[in-house]
Amino acid sequence: MAAATSVVVLDRGNNTTCTINLHGATVVSWRVNNQEQLFVSKQAVFDGKRPIRGGIPFIFPQFGPWNYGPQHGFARIIRWNLEKAPERLASGDVEAVFSLMDNDYTCSLWNHRFRITYRLILREKELHFNIGVYNPSESQPLTFNLLMHTYFKVPDVRRCQITGLYGCTYVDKTRDNTVFREVRDVVGISEFTDRVYHNTPQEHIITNVVSGRKMRIQKYNFPDTVVWNPWIEQAKELPDFGDDEYPNMVCVESGHVSTPLMLHPGTAFEASQILQVM
Template identity: 30%
Template sequence: MAGEKPSVELCKGVNGLDKVVLRDALGSSAEVYLFGGHVTSWRTDHREELLFVSNKAIFKPPKAIRGGIPICFPQFSSHGNLEQHGFARNKFWSIDSDPPPFPSDSSSKTFVDLILKPTDDDFKIWPHRFLSFSQQFLLLVCHFVSCFLFFFFCFLIMLDSFLLQVASTCVNKYLIFYYSYEFRLRVALGLGGDLMLTSRIRNTNADGKPFSFTFAYHTYFSVSDISEVRVEGLETLDYLDNLKERERFTEQGDAITFESGVDKIYLSTPTKIAIIDHEKKRTFVLRKDGLPDAVVWNPWDRKAKAMPDFGDDEYKHMLCVEAAAIEKPITLKPGEEWKGRLELSAVPSSYCSGQLDPRKVLQG
């Protein structure tokens, strides 16, 4: 309610999972689960929920939560060797009580900083790992011993081969691999109840090797009826159609409306996109930075019935429009940092009457 003091509270959520509840002075709120660094709620000062979370969502790790804003990292969808949408949404994050200076253009005091720290299991599923100095030194010693034995004791060639095999096994089995990234996330409530997410990913490799990743804020918006929704700002753009083996097409000049399932990756998109809900007389304005692509997804009836954590008819009341970096993976050299920012606003539909005026929304 209006007049409340801004607050950040750590408490228990579904199934006893830790979550952080943000509340601003005007009554807007957001909830973030530490499991997945996952925003599951964003409410207006009138307590109206703006994000969709399935009634069948499974709040039981390691299963990702269906709805809200899952974070897809270091892989979007199934386009790679990792599990669907990577592992960030399936990991437990920690509250970062003493983060480094966080660049932001907002004066919001209602925020939480999270950090995703590598676990011992991460190197098994993501190949961006490296040997520590001691491990490299051990391999170098083994190499010189091998050369010495080869040149001066030819009859020990068989033993030489065995020695190398044993050394390699020891390095991989008993010595620690140090993971190569640092992922920091700030979730904040801005003026007017805007929701802001800022991700910072840094390459912390010590061996000089870069790594690449794809990324998306997989945002599920709550809508009145998918047939009453249109998306503006993506007209005439090229897109990859995931329902047609990622074949490339060009969008028509009209706003995007929905009569069947959709799974498209729009390329080189503007920094602002509008999602207009005619029945609720509400427009979501999505602003993004560092995220050139945008995904539009709705499973429709057949796929909805095939998902155990999604209601058969819930597709009618949700739409995913996701700020993303997919077509051209982000590559970071050691010490480099990437930042991807998403800002969501909900405004009355009078803000967009008739055809959307780009000067008022998409550029304003």
């Protein structure tokens, strides 16, 4: 297939667009009034094999290292189907639907049947994500993790603050997976940060994103929030990430990762996220 057909663009007018690469159904751009909201590394690789560094990769069925296959599972490194091409709704918003189901490759790593539908709606200042995971098996339960690995573009991560984490316990992956409780009302980032916060509220606000604005994250059926920035030492170890890019991004990720989800045969799980430029 030609490279041009591997990208789907939702265009709402007024320079508000969302671009999805079918490789991993990765959202690689979200522009509001022509301002890019997502970070994609200048060194990101678009070879249709490796994950794309930045934007919003789709993490399934595993978060982190995986005994059966690639880190963070296979959903971010295989081609998805465009189930429904971008279509303008009566509201003026634009939606598209993507899907992924088990195939020979996924079964060779992880012998389970599944079907994912991924619906994106581009509104004036919002991007809506609706995810459904269905277990079509008649006998086998489906156990998995799910995460939206969102990279936000920021002018200087040291000036960002994240709300909605106070009082939550978190696993600190930079400190031997020790569990702590967050005591800060707002969380700032000034060092290598890799944390999985548990049972987080449905809303976070990140201050000082593009143009000094705020970004609101609303999430449903995603009990965990991952916060990540590689800082300078880790950035140097990532071949597809510029050594000097870490100040310009922060990952605040909605997911179901601290405990696996289990779907009984014939049942479905739904989760959603709304990103809003305030």
